Amino acid sequence: MKATIIILACLLTYATCSKPSFQPGFRLDTSPGFKPDIFSNIIDHFNDDVGLYPQRFWYNAENFDQKTGPIFLYICGEYECGVNEQRQFPVEVSKEHNGLFVYLEHRYYGASQPFDNLETENLRYLTSRHALADIAVFLSTLNDLIVQVHGGEKRKIIVVGGSYPGALSAWFRAKYPHIADASWASSAVVNAIEDLELYDWQIFNSTSRSDAHTCTETIQSMTEYLDELLSGQDSTALEEVKAAFKANTLTNGDFAFYIADIFVGEVQYGKRTKLCEFLATLVELEDIEKFYKLAEKYYDPEDNKSYYDRHLMAKTEVIVPDSSRAWAYQYCTEFGFFQTTYEGIHMRSEHLARAYWDQRCNEIFGKEIIAQARETNVEFGALKVKGTNTFYTNGGEDPWIWAGVFDDNDALNQKARRLQGENCGHCVVLYNEEESDSEELRAVRKEIKDWLDAILYTN
Ligand SMILES: *[C@@H]1O[C@H](CO)[C@@H](O)[C@H](O)[C@H]1NC(C)=O
Numbered sequence: 434m435k436a437t438i439i440i441l442a443c444l445l446t447y448a449t450c451s452k453p454s455f456q457p458g459f460r461l462d463t464s465p466g467f468k469p470d471i472f473s474n475i476i477d478h479f480n481d482d483v484g485l486y487p488q489r490f491w492y493n494a495e496n497f498d499q500k501t502g503p504i505f506l507y508i509c510g511e512y513e514c515g516v517n518e519q520r521q522f523p524v525e526v527s528k529e530h531n532g533l534f535v536y537l538e539h540r541y542y543g544a545s546q547p548f549d550n551l552e553t554e555n556l557r558y559l560t561s562r563h564a565l566a567d568i569a570v571f572l573s574t575l576n577d578l579i580v581q582v583h584g585g586e587k588r589k590i591i592v593v594g595g596s597y598p599g600a601l602s603a604w605f606r607a608k609y610p611h612i613a614d615a616s617w618a619s620s621a622v623v624n625a626i627e628d629l630e631l632y633d634w635q636i637f638n639s640t641s642r643s644d645a646h647t648c649t650e651t652i653q654s655m656t657e658y659l660d661e662l663l664s665g666q667d668s669t670a671l672e673e674v675k676a677a678f679k680a681n682t683l684t685n686g687d688f689a690f691y692i693a694d695i696f697v698g699e700v701q702y703g704k705r706t707k708l709c710e711f712l713a714t715l716v717e718l719e720d721i722e723k724f725y726k727l728a729e730k731y732y733d734p735e736d737n738k739s740y741y742d743r744h745l746m747a748k749t750e751v752i753v754p755d756s757s758r759a760w761a762y763q764y765c766t767e768f769g770f771f772q773t774t775y776e777g778i779h780m781r782s783e784h785l786a787r788a789y790w791d792q793r794c795n796e797i798f799g800k801e802i803i804a805q806a807r808e809t810n811v812e813f814g815a816l817k818v819k820g821t822n823t824f825y826t827n828g829g830e831d832p833w834i835w836a837g838v839f840d841d842n843d844a845l846n847q848k849a850r851r852l853q854g855e856n857c858g859h860c861v862v863l864y865n866e867e868e869s870d871s872e873e874l875r876a877v878r879k880e881i882k883d884w885l886d887a888i889l890y891t892n
C-alpha cells in the first residue's frame with residue numbers, strides 16, 4: 434500500500450522521486466588501482482526536494498576483504514578531488530587491514546556540482562552540514578550495498594581528512610556515530626574563528642626558529658616597506674613591485690594578501706627552513722630589490738591568482754580545477770578564518786585587518802555576507818566536539834594549529850598529538866612515509882595504527 438502511494442506521488446511530481454543511488458548496475462571492481470565513479474546525492478538534505486547531483490568518488494577495492502574488511506573514507510574538501518599521490522599513508526594503513534579505500538569529492542568542488550554555475554543564489558546548499566549529510570547518505574548506501582552483495586555484518590568505517598576535511602571527519606563521527614566508527618582528523622580546523630590573527634602570529638613564531646631572527650626580520654622589513662608603498666608614498670614603486678608578480682590588476686589589499694601568502698605557503702607546508710635560507714640571501718639588498726628577488730623565486734606564471742583576485746572570484750562559471758569561489762563562500766559564511774594582521778609584529782600588511790575581509794566577501798558575492806563562526810561552533814562544539822574515537826594531529830609550525838585540538842579526552846577516546854619537530858606543517862601525518870621522517874612522526878603514526886587496531890578489532 435505504502436509503495437503505491439509513493440509511486441503515485443512520484444508520478445504527480447517527477448522531481449520528488451529523486452532517490453540517492455549509485456549508477457545502475459554498480460558493483461565494486463576489484464582490479465588493481467583506483468576507479469572513478471559517480472554517486473547521485475541529494476542537493477537539499479534538509480528541506481525541499483530539489484533533486485540530485487552527481488558526486489564523484491574514486492575507490493580501490495583491490496585488497497578489500499569483501500566479507501569483513503573495513504571502509505576508509507578519505508573526505509576531500511575545498512579542492513578538486515582525486516587520488517592524492519603525496520598523501521598515501523592512510524591508503525597504506527587501509528591495505529594493512531584489507532580495507533576498501535574511497536575518496537569522496539565535496540559538493541560544489543571539482544565536477545561535483547549541483548548547478549551549472551556558481552551564482553551566489555546557487556551556493557545556498559554549500560555548507561558543511563550538507564557536506565556531512567552527503568557523506569552519511571553515501572556511506573550508508575555503500576555499506577548496505579556491500580552487505581547485500583557479500584553478506585555479513587555492516588563493515589566498520591573510518592573517516593579520514595586533513596584541514597577542513599579533518600574537521601568534517603571529527604564532526605561526522607560526532608553527528609553520525611551509527612555510520613562511522615572512528616575519525617582520523619589531521620590538522621582539523623574544528624574551531625571556527627572569524628579573526629584568525631594567531632595565524633599571522635604563528636608565521637612569526639615559526640620563522641623565529643630559524644637563525645637568530647634574520648628570517649623574521651627580513652619579512653618584517655619587507656612588510657613595512659610594502660605598507661609604505663600601499664599607503665601611497667611611492668606609486669611608481671608600487672606599480673613596479675606589482676608588475677614583478679604580474680599583479681597590477683589586483684587591488685592593494687588583494688596584493689598584500691597574495692604577498693603574505695608567499696611566506697605562509699612555505700611555512701604551512703613544511704618549507705620554513707628553505708624559505709629562511711632564501712631570505713637570508715636578501716638581507717643586504719634595498720627593499721625594492723628584495724621584492725624583485727622574491728618574485729624571481731616565487732612568482733608562478735601558471736598561477737592566475739584566482740585565490741586572491743576578487744574580480745576573478747566574482748565570476749560564476751564552473752572551472753573544475755579552480756575552487757577559489759566555492760571556498761571563499763564557505764569561509765566568508767561559515768568559518769571566517771580571516772587571516773587578519775596580528776598587531777605589532779609586521780608579518781603581513783596592516784591592510785589585512787578585518788574590514789578588508791568583510792569588504793572582500795561582500796564584493797565577491799555581490800551582497801552583504803555575514804560570517805557565522807559562532808553558529809558553526811554552536812552546531813559542532815568548537816574544541817569540544819563530542820564524538821568518541823577521534824585522533825587529532827597538528828603540526829607545531831602550521832599556522833592553522835590555533836583552530837585545532839591540543840588535548841586528549843580519555844573519556845571519549847580522543848587523542849590529540851602536536852608534533853613539534855622542525856618544519857612540521859599542515860596535515861603532516863597523512864603524507865607518504867619517507868626514510869627521512871623524524872622519530873616523532875614515526876611514533877605518532879605508530880600510535881594512530883595501534884589506536885585503529887583497537888577500534889577495528891573490538892566491538
Ligand atoms: C613560539 O611558541 C612556542 C610555544 O607555542 C613558545 O615556546 C616559543 O617561545 C615561541 N617563540 C617565540 C619567538 O615567540
Ligand SMILES: *[C@@H]1O[C@H](CO)[C@@H](O)[C@H](O)[C@H]1NC(C)=O
Pocket residue numbers: 735736737738739745752754755
Ligand atoms: C586559473 O588557473 C588554473 C590553473 O592553471 C586554471 O585551471 C583556471 O581555469 C584559472 N582560473 C581562472 C579563473 O582563470
